[in-house]
Amino acid sequence: MNHKMRVRNMKQKILKILKQNPSSFVSGQKISEQFGVTRAAVWKSIKQLQAAGYEIESETKNGYKLISCPDLLTSSEVMPYLKKSCFPYQIIHFNQLDSTNNKAKELAEHREPEGTVVIAEQQTQGKGKVGKKWISAPYKGIYMSIILRPELDFSGSSLLSLLGCVAVGKALLSFGCSVQFKWPNDVYVNEKKLCGILTEGSGEIDQLDYLILGIGINVNQTRQDFSKSLSSKASSLKIELGYRVSRQKLTAAILSEFEIQYHQLKQNGSAKEALDFYKNHSNIIGEKVLLQRNKQQTVEAKVLDIDQFGQLTVQYHDGSIVAISSGEITVQNTSPNFT
Structure with a gap:
């Protein structure tokens, strides 16, 4: 395990123990003994968590107490909201990337396992379909890419894109939205685009080595975040629902729904239920x-x-x-x- 991974794991462990004691202080000595590190290492991790936006109160004799958490899409903040899962999700979080798909492809080439989820709070070169750019307002949307290693040929990428749309659609329904799908990979709410899906794969014609399922969702953007040319075509959950939405809960809901759809595909060899849902919410069939x-x-x-x-x-x-x-x-x- 490299140094960055060890630091990330230590912060997650400290957060977990602080969250398990929401109304009391946890001593630095107890943390250091439990995890086999020095109190100085604990203090350093606490400072890094505070810098990331966690409000942590510290008292010399009592230790540390978690007061509030920031709206970040880290593993520590998203995983607790996941439904009981058998899928090997592991979230790798970045404050900024050029593209989560690019990073996921890099990790997939280095044999990162299926279920790895790359999430960024901001993308500088987010990818849309047909080479278009996905505008990624910092800390307001969900920008993530999932590494998959399905036993499918390249034609299966269309089906996996559909599964991604269905997962997003079902998650949005749980938040009170009425959704429509525009083939092949767009999700609409009230006739405005809210989400785009982008799949990119590698392998032989008859067998995918891996497939990257990229998902971009406008969550808490305001009207001012959209240009004049986009404001008539695109929207966000906050605009459509009238209130700020928890990105953490929505991210977890999407991952939970995707696991269900993906499991059914692998188990049954088909995606009839997802396909029926997609067709029932399609805005182009018959057009x-x-x-x-x-x-x-x-x-x-x-x-x-x-x-x-x-x-x-x-x-x-x-x-x-x-x-x-x-x-x-x-x-x-x-x-x-x-x-």
Whole structure:
């Protein structure tokens, strides 16, 4: 275990014992003896926790008492809200990254296990679909990436993206939101985009080595956090619900829901329940759309269904019906008739 990991683990252990004694002081001597470190090491960890925003009262003869916790998405703050889990989640937290997907890919290449969750309080180069940038306001959203090692080929990435949407959608429902899904990877509330999913994988055509499931959610942004061009298209939970939402509880709810959906996929070899939920909340099935397959080609089509692999089933003007695994969809207000 490297030095940074040891320091992180020590802080988490001290936080745990302070949280277990919310109304009383815990002596520095007791902590040092319990964890086999010096009192100076305990004091240093306490100072680092205070610098991170934890309000910890200290008294010379009594020790330390936790007064309040900051709104951070650290393992210590998120894991207690997780439902009883068999999935090997481990959260690696950063104040700032260029992209959580980039960091997760780096860790996956070094054989970090399935269930590793990379979370950043801010991204400087957050990734959206089709190379777009995801605006990541610091300490106001959820920006995380999960390392998965599914026994699927590359076509399975569409299905895993769908599972991510369903996990977010079900979590948002528990917070009182009505959600809609725009294929392939967007979650809407009140016709405004709230969340985007981005999957990136590595491996052979017939077998993924790993897949990164990136999730970005606007949680506590205000209207002032969105540019004029975005304010008509995007929103946040705080704007839609009218109050500040616990990012820690929402993060835990999403991870808990994803575990359920992912377990069902691995156990049953299909994701029928998730697919039914997704289709029931889709905002494009039955709609006439413009489908952009690449930068040079845009075609008109009618959306018929979403198949068992998470692919979009569309009908072109000539009557042909095809399955689409990726692309950019724009719903048309008016369109020529389809047979």
